[in-house]
Amino acid sequence: MTLAHLEVVDLRNILAIKFDPLLVGFNFIYGPNGSGKTSILEAIYYLSRGRSFRSSAISRIIRRDTHKFRVFAQVRVSEDHDFPVGIERPLQGDLKIRIAGKDVHSTAELADLIPVQLINSHCYNLLDAGPSFRRKFLDWGVFYLNPAFLRVWRDYGLALKQRNAALRNHRSPKELDSWSKELASHAVQLNQFRQNYIEQFIPLFITTLASLLNISGLEITYQAGWDESQDFYELLSSNYEKDTQAGHTQFGPHRADLKITINKISAKDILSRGQQKLFVCAMMLAQGALLQSSANKKPIYLIDDLPAELDRVSRSDLMALLSKQETQIFVTAVEQSALSDSLSMVPVKMFHVEHGNLTEVTRVSKMWSDKA
Numbered sequence: 138m139t140l141a142h143l144e145v146v147d148l149r150n151i152l153a154i155k156f157d158p159l160l161v162g163f164n165f166i167y168g169p170n171g172s173g174k175t176s177i178l179e180a181i182y183y184l185s186r187g188r189s190f191r192s193s194a195i196s197r198i199i200r201r202d203t204h205k206f207r208v209f210a211q212v213r214v215s216e217d218h219d220f221p222v223g224i225e226r227p228l229q230g231d232l233k234i235r236i237a238g239k240d241v242h243s244t245a246e247l248a249d250l251i252p253v254q255l256i257n258s259h260c261y262n263l264l265d266a267g268p269s270f271r272r273k274f275l276d277w278g279v280f281y282l283n284p285a286f287l288r289v290w291r292d293y294g295l296a297l298k299q300r301n302a303a304l305r306n307h308r309s310p311k312e313l314d315s316w317s318k319e320l321a322s323h324a325v326q327l328n329q330f331r332q333n334y335i336e337q338f339i340p341l342f343i344t345t346l347a348s349l350l351n352i353s354g355l356e357i358t359y360q361a362g363w364d365e366s367q368d369f370y371e372l373l374s375s376n377y378e379k380d381t382q383a384g385h386t387q388f389g390p391h392r393a394d395l396k397i398t399i400n401k402i403s404a405k406d407i408l409s410r411g412q413q414k415l416f417v418c419a420m421m422l423a424q425g426a427l428l429q430s431s432a433n434k435k436p437i438y439l440i441d442d443l444p445a446e447l448d449r450v451s452r453s454d455l456m457a458l459l460s461k462q463e464t465q466i467f468v469t470a471v472e473q474s475a476l477s478d479s480l481s482m483v484p485v486k487m488f489h490v491e492h493g494n495l496t497e498v499t500r501v502s503k504m505w506s507d508k509a
């Protein structure tokens with residue numbers, strides 16, 4: 138899926154913008170600090186996930202002194218088939234979603250329709266923050282490849298909540314045991330989905346990474362969240378007392394992680410900042426490639442401040458790799474010149490943003506491609 142047309146109204150400093158992005162290739166959005174570049178990516182992200190990557194407080198996102206924001210897109214399914222997708226979020230009340238003229242009540246439907254991968258300054262969290270970031274990354278991929286995942290993931294979360302409540306409230310061993318049984322059945326499935334995914338992901342990731350970084354001694358290990366040589370239900374039963382003392386379930390898929398090491402040292406402790414960015418980009422791109430090959434879906438990439446932390450060669454390598462994915466990409470940068478070398482080699486539409494207004498800059502783009 139790609140966005141053939143996009144409209145954003147009353148989001149951050151954007152009063153109203155409309156534009157027709159390039160369907161396959163780079164949409165390069167540049168402009169000074171505070172002009173609204175990240176806000177445009179935020180609008181696209183909201184359209185996919187039904188939430189922001191910057192703020193959970195809706196009052197921060199809606200343009201000052203207004204009461205709701207809107208994002209609308211014509212989503213291109215095939216050459217001769219578009220359909221409308223719109224979201225509206227008022228200050229008071231719930232998110233409204235309309236897909237092809239029908240009201241929809243689940244953000245999972247949006248996510249399923251418009252897969253979006255975001256690369257921004259928080260992407261380092263994938264390497265240097267806690268396991269929950271890596272679990273989210275993993276689950277994003279599993280969600281698209283396995284239609285049963287969402288139900289199992291939700292059921293597991295629900296059973297975990299109930300078991301933890303039973304532990305805290307010192308419920309009878311019989312009641313606790315029924316939650317343990319339920320938890321174990323979902324845990325085994327969830328773990329299987331994640332394991333299958335990671336088996337497909339790792340070889341793709343290694344190939345992708347090789348075109349960005351030269352790294353030897355890399356190891357990625359999936360950790361299930363418990364010692365898998367043990368039956369999970371039996372483990373829960375034998376940990377009954379320790380779990381009661383802790384007041385929560387100590388082992389399970391909610392503790393899963395990806396351990397990433399280079400020559401046995403944690404990747405975050407050995408890679409430079411720029412290398413970390415390339416590493417994380419390779420993870421996102423491999424995930425996108427897997428989505429294309431296994432689920433026949435193309436993700437839309439949102440890359441905020443692509444040039445940050447990267448030298449000229451790394452920028453070009455990354456752009457070349459992105460363009461090979463043959464998908465829709467939105468890239469921002471402060472300076473137009475920051476990507477001029479790389480952009481002359483790839484399909485691009487350029488947009489200048491200032492004070493929340495967006496203008497297409499076609500002539501400069503042509504001049505660059507003529508030069509190439």
Ligand SMILES: Nc1ncnc2c1ncn2[C@@H]1O[C@H](COP(=O)(O)OP(=O)(O)OP(=O)(O)O)[C@@H](O)[C@H]1O
Nearest residue numbers: 149150170171172173174175176197198199200201
């Ligand atoms: N709710 C709001 N209403 C109006 N303006 C807002 C609101 N929230 C943020 N802004 C302003 O919107 C502008 C756009 O912010 P945005 O983060 O999109 O800029 P940017 O172009 O990405 O800048 P940078 O290059 O510094 O990352 C900023 O000037 C900010 O102060």
Ligand SMILES: [Mg+2]
Nearest residue numbers: 174175176441
């Ligand atoms: Mg920004």
